[in-house]
Amino acid sequence: MTTGAADPRRWWVLALLSGLAFMILLDMTVVNVALPLIQDGLGFSDSGLTWVVNGYVLAAGGLLLLGGRLADVFGRRRLLLIGVVIFAVSSIVCGAAATQGMMIVGRFAQGTAEAISAPASLGLIALLFTDPKERTKALGIWGGLVALGGTLGYVISGVLTDLTTWRWIFFINVPIAVAVLLIVPRLVTESRMVREKGDRLDVAGAATSTAGLVAIVYGLLQAAEHSWGSASVLVPLLAGAGLLVAMIVIERRAKNPLIPLSFFANRTRSVINVTSLFFMAAFISYTFLLTLFEQHILGYSPLQTGLAYLPLGFAIGAGIGLGTALAPSLGVRTVAAAGFIGAGAGLLLTSMVGVDSTYFGGILPGMIVFGLFAGATMPAATNAALHGVTTQDSSLASGVQTTMQQVGGALGLAVLVPLTIRYAMAEIYNGVSPEAAVTSGYAMAFRVGAALMVLGGVLIAVLFERVGPEPRDPTAEIVAAAR
Template identity: 75%
Template sequence: MILLDMTVVNVALPRIQDGLGFSASGLAWVVNGYVLAAGGLLMLGGRLADVFGRRRLLLIGVVVFGLSSAVSGAAEAPWMMVVGRFGQGAAEAIAAPASLGLIALLFTDPKERTKALGVWGGIIGLGGTLGYVISGVLTDLVSWRWIFFINLPVALVALVLVPRLVTESQMVRAKDHSLDIIGAVTLTLGLVGVVYGLLQAAEHSWGSTAVVVPIAAGAALLLTMLLVERRARNPLIPLGFFANRTRSVVNFVTLFFMAAFISYTFMLTLFEQQVLDYSPLVTGLAWLPLSVGIGGGIALGTALIPRLGVRVVTGGGFIGAGVGLFLTSTADVDSSYVGGIMPGMLVFGLFAGATMPAATNAALHGVTVQDSSLASGLQNTMQQIGGALGVAVLVTLALRHADGEIRLGTAPEVAMTEGYTLAFRIGAALMVIGGLLVMALIERVDTELRDPMAESLAESR
């Protein structure tokens, strides 16, 4: 439910824009409101789960998510939609690290944990891509508001089942209960400032006050966050956590992956509806090959990890996904779905899916019981920050390029297409660079390596 709602709005974006009166750049906040709140608060959510109990935080997150979904569904103005989306993102920050931390602790055998994490990653991947299909059906046949209201019964079911099926888990002792609230606030506000400034660049020059001031303020807040982390008694991210090269590299390249992935889904949806004139229903159904590709890729990646190792599967997946994005960038205003969109979507989905279980395993490599939610929170944070920066930067570049072409006399549909394809090529380059960094820098990680989490669990028992 949570990951579905990160993508479920994409197909409905044109209808939401018309219904609530969003501007072209303001529409990006329907996506970025979610990912910024999640990215800025995930580390705090992970630490809260470690301190106060992972099941408890999971349930709290479900409640907040349901309430925020109701606000978004009932929105009558842009600000209500953005507030609801920020609330949904905050709910993910509370619930997602707790859920992944629980899975990492419930499966103590390394091989079984690899399978469990593969299933977890698969549900995330399929949930995210099925969001497009569900959004298309509800938007076309009922109303875009039901893409949010549908979360309410799901939340109720989760509130009934989780207490009955999942035991509580908290690992940090009472003396560690101090929380780095200042670090979380400065991180969130800093990211909001930077992304807001980047989105303003779609309508203003790069040197304008509207762009420079929020970016500078956001950068100053992020610098403050780093200073706070160095001195905090119980920092959100202990600097020693980055001593593990595998975790550090995979979290860094996750920024590239999500920047390309989220901006791809955002812009391809607009391309299909605004240039190719697809209906919301057709647009939603058009994403099915991505779901199929990701599902197959996850199964393939999970099977290959024990044989090839995380480094090869992750690096190869990144590079292959880049090829898929490049294929998508060859589309034009006359492209058919079968010849112009689907081939790149299948290639992208297959290789992107293969990276998901591999990257998750690498992000948790060498993690102890005490820091399981911290590690999962950090990976989720990088995913959300990467998605927000991808939408802010690549969508801005696409819009500016299109505006420039229109001023030169190019037809609007052609100009928009050229802007989108430029952004797809940049995303492809980011994927390939990420894959090369993984192949060059990551350690060889597979299920036969020493497993600190399993050892820590054994000692605690």
């Protein structure tokens, strides 16, 4: 694979890498509908069960930046294949879990696999598609399948747990991983950044950034069960913040920093990474709370809950196609800003649900609007996150964006779920029936999510640079010659 000419196999590679990304993100959400069955099967307590979800998020969110830099330094194909092997083995561990510890270790390993393979995968796509229009289309396809993986996890989980057993939500990953391991080496050659003799990986920067992110994600997850003023929340958050400050000091002095501070000089990349926090906080909280509303208030079964998300998947797919088609003519800024604001309108529609709402009258309208506009945002946002990125830093850029998404999802759940519960308790104290009070809490959380989306859209509209053709990569010829 060279950077001088387009690789004729690039679309086949894109299909394979997109399928892999779909499978990996699928496993972040696929367990949600099956959690009650996993709890019964392995004897988890309510608090212990949260680690089936949190173990994955904690590992993925904390290790993504390190995974991106390792891919740039040691080879994107190599790190991708290592991540796939870890993912396949950890999926088998989860599916065969006979104890709680076995399941939690497997989920931590799955999150680690995402942190290793996801930045390498997106970095390879950025290198394969050098033409700006082709890159926009390719990133739209990749980002769309990733988003569909997160959404369809609910559908697949409901179907598999209803028709077979919860163990198959993990075992189904193995044949896909084997296919990737067999095909990728045949289609993709190795690529990595050029390193001068004597250069060393920034171990101190890697250690402080990884530990800092792990601590912050852990603190955010603890906030779902403890008050914000408790030591369980404050200690890891403050420790994480201190470690990230130390990382900035280290990066300013390092000869070959893990995250060059000049990376954030590009305003478009910086803004889209910040607004990714808002997007994922609203998106993950929407699907999580809507699942609870459907099962606890409307009485849906796991299968019904899963199937109820099908329109969201179709709407996201349609939005991705629309956003990919419009971005070249309207510009990334316009499409991304409109997508954020439109998705906020969808959440506002959803916030009108009540205890007597029906699926078609109360849930579906907001779901379609939200999915369509959120999908339109995805290719534009991914393109903006890679705007102006050189060959040297392609995997790092994807790692930064994915890290912000993971932290955003954790932050959304950590803030909005406790907020929902406290709001509902206040309503009950005021004499409102429990079902109506809980529904009011869900509606309030949807409105907060809508506000985050609109705020993100405004920031994009005001602060984005004009995203035109990609600048010439000064390292491209050097990398090509090195290979």
